[in-house]
Amino acid sequence: MQGDLQPVIVGYGRAGRDLHHRALRPLLDPDDTVIVVDPRPVPAQPGIRWVATLTEATQALHAMSVPMRRAVFHLTTPPVAHLSGVEQLVALGARQVILEKPIATSVAEARRIADLSGAIDVMPVSVWLESTTTTVVERAVAAGEVGQVTALHMEQSKPRFRRNLEATDAHTTPFDVELPHQMLLALHLAGVDAAVGSAVRWPMSSCDQYGHVMGGAAVTLTHGSAVTSTLLSDLTAPIRRRRLVVTGTHGQIVADYPLSSDDDYGQVRIRGRGDRQIVRDLPLSQFLKAAYDSRRGASPPPRGDLGMHVRSIELLDQARSTAVTVPPQVTLPQLTEFASWQG
Numbered sequence: 001m002q003g004d005l006q007p008v009i010v011g012y013g014r015a016g017r018d019l020h021h022r023a024l025r026p027l028l029d030p031d032d033t034v035i036v037v038d039p040r041p042v043p044a045q046p047g048i049r050w051v052a053t054l055t056e057a058t059q060a061l062h063a064m065s066v067p068m069r070r071a072v073f074h075l076t077t078p079p080v081a082h083l084s085g086v087e088q089l090v091a092l093g094a095r096q097v098i099l100e101k102p103i104a105t106s107v108a109e110a111r112r113i114a115d116l117s118g119a120i121d122v123m124p125v126s127v128w129l130e131s132t133t134t135t136v137v138e139r140a141v142a143a144g145e146v147g148q149v150t151a152l153h154m155e156q157s158k159p160r161f162r163r164n165l166e167a168t169d170a171h172t173t174p175f176d177v178e179l180p181h182q183m184l185l186a187l188h189l190a191g192v193d194a195a196v197g198s199a200v201r202w203p204m205s206s207c208d209q210y211g212h213v214m215g216g217a218a219v220t221l222t223h224g225s226a227v228t229s230t231l232l233s234d235l236t237a238p239i240r241r242r243r244l245v246v247t248g249t250h251g252q253i254v255a256d257y258p259l260s261s262d263d264d265y266g267q268v269r270i271r272g273r274g275d276r277q278i279v280r281d282l283p284l285s286q287f288l289k290a291a292y293d294s295r296r297g298a299s300p301p302p303r304g305d306l307g308m309h310v311r312s313i314e315l316l317d318q319a320r321s322t323a324v325t326v327p328p329q330v331t332l333p334q335l336t337e338f339a340s341w342q343g
Contacts, residue, residue, distance in 0.1 A: 004066075004070055005070055005071075005072050005292055005295060005296065006035070006061065006064070006066045006070055006071045006072065007024055007028075007032075007034045007035070007072055007074060008034070008035040008036075008037060008057055008061075008071050008072065008073045008074065009021055009034060009035070009036050009037065009074045009076060010037045010038075010054065010057075010073055010074060010075050010076060010077060010085060011037070011038060011075070011076040011077035011078075011081075012036050012037075012038040012040070012042055012076075013038075013076070013077075013078075015076040015100050016036070016038070016074065016076035019076070019284055020074045020076050020098075020100075020284070020288070021034065021036075022261070023282070023284040023285040023287075023288050024288060026285060027285075027288065027289060027292060028047070032047065033047055033048070033049050033064075034047060034048055034049070035049050035050075035051060035057055035060050035061070036048050036049065036050045036051070037051055037052070037053065037054055037056075037057045038050070038052070039052050039053070054085075054088055054089065054092060055092070058092050058093075068092070068093045068094055068095060069095045069096075071094060071095075071096065072096045072097075072098060072291075072292065072295065073089055073094055073096065073097045073098070074097075074098045074100070075089070075097050075098070075099050075100060076100045077100075079100075079102050079103070079104060079105045079176075080105050082099060082100075082103055082104050082105075082109070082113065083104055083109045083112055083113055086099070086113050086116050086120065086122065087116065089120060090116055090119045090120050094120055095120060095121060096120070096121045096123070096295060097120055097121070097122055097123070098123050098124075098125065098288070098291055099113070099122055099123065099124045099125065100124075100125050101124055101125045101126070101127075101180050101181070101184070101309065102176070102180040102309070102312075102313060102316075103122075103124050103306070103309045103310075103313065104313060105176075106313075106317070107310075107313055107314050107317050110309065110310045110313040110314075111310060113306070113310075114306055114307070114310050117306055121295075122306050123291050123294075123301060123302070123306075124304065124305075124306055124309040125284070125287060126184055126188075126287065126302060126303060126304025126308075126309075127181060127283040127284055127287055128181050128182075128184065128185040128257070128283060129184060129185060129188050129287075129302070129303040129304040130283050130286045130287040130290060130302050130303060130304075131257060131266065131281055131283040131286070132266060132279045132280065132281040132282075132283075132286070133244075133255050133256075133257050133258075133266030133267075133268060133279060133281050134185070134244075134255070136255070136266075136268045136277055136279055137244065137246060137253055137255045137268060138189075140246075140253050140268070140270070141246060141248070141253070145248075145251065145253065145270055146246060146247070146248030146249070146250050146251040146252060146253055146270070147248040147249035147250030147251065148248055148249045149190075149227055149246055149247070149248050150226070150227060150228070150247055150248060150249060151227060151228045151229070151230070151246075151247040152186055152189060152190055152227060152228070152229040152230070152244065152245070152246055152247075153229075153230045153232075153244070153245040153247070154182040154185065154186065154229070154230065154231050154232065154243070154244050154245075155232040155233075155234070155241055155242070155243045156178035156179075156181060156182055156232075156233055156241070156242050156243075157178070157216070157232065157233060157234035157235070157237035157239075157240065157241050158178075158235065158237060158239075158240040158241075159235070159236065159237055159238060159239075159240075173201075173214070173217075173320055174201050174214055174215065174216050174217035174233055174235055175201070175217050175219075175233075175316050175319060175320045175323070177214075177233055177235060178233040179217060179219065179231055179233045179316060179319075180312060180313075180316065182231040182232075182233070183219075183231060183312040183315060183316055184304055184308060184309065184312050185244070186221055186223075186229040186231060187308055187311060187312060187315075188303060188304060188308070189227075189229075189246075190221075190223040190225050190227040190229055191223045191224055191225045191227070192307075192308055192311050193223060193224030193225070194221045194222065194223045194224070194229070194311075194315060195221065195222050195315075196219060196220070196221060196315055196318045196319050196322065197220040197221060197222050197228070198219070198220045198324075199217065199218070199219045199220075199319035199320070199322055199323035199324070200217065200218050200323055200324050200325070200326050201215070201216065201217040201218075201323045201324075201325055201326070202215040202216055202217075202236075202325065202326045202327070203215045203325070204235065204236055214235055215234075215235055215236050216232070216233050216234040216235045216236060216237075217232075217233055217319075217323065218230065218231065218232045218233075219231045219315075219316075219319045221315065240259045240260075241256075241259075242256065242257035242258070242259060243255065243256050243257070244257070251270055251271060251272065252270070252271040252272075253268065253269070253270055253271070254268070254269050254270075254271055255267070255268045256268075257281065257283075258281050258283075264280060264281055264282050265278055265279065265280060265281060266278070266279050266281040267279075287302050290302035
């Protein structure tokens, strides 16, 4: 990798293997090796050096003549293990970590990680903020296409019945699924000076397991900028959707984000017009490129700093603790008053 930065992926589950490593590959030189840290053995393959522990990773770096200051640790373990992972990296002398979102499972843990950032450079993953689709929306707003922005409406929904039935799934609340992405985008677009206005959640009915209410959740925020944000994650939805609607005094921008790595294109249109802009969009790859470029001193860091992530977790914690549970019979059309852009 140019600049002699050495990637170390800590945790080789879905986030480490299918997201971070996949997004890193275009940035790697043909002879580069990625160190993978996971207690479960990783099948031997070109370009991967597997070790079981972080201590072994430091030994591998030494054997490769890579100083700790040049190693970039991708911490992609489950969020419950993030704080202990950062603490261990600090103890080992690591200088740089890219931390998968959400950065922690509680406000106390998030604040502790922020305290540790004085000893290690923590760069939290902010995917939607580096999205090309988001950039197109921001340009349209800056050009005055819809006048003064008054409201943001976000939805990131998908059917999630099977995973909810699996006892091994890490999430126990719908506020942990997709809403962290939306919260960060809302704070980026409308300001971190925000307060929770209301929050609801609903169960999956017969598909809820282990006492969890996992049907979905919706949150409203009021920002100091006078913008209202509405966030929705419906885990009983029949189809997948990742959408942002920006409402202004003279119109609306509708932005549909790529649904998966299978088709990496976003679409942006002004409601009521016939045209739309279709853009290639690889948010995680773009984030990682910006992150590595900034560590080489070639560009500013990607958007979405640690303070914004801590604030996001504080707001989500407040929404979770104050949410009203509505019956599973309540359908999305019945939530129209709460999320008026549906339909």
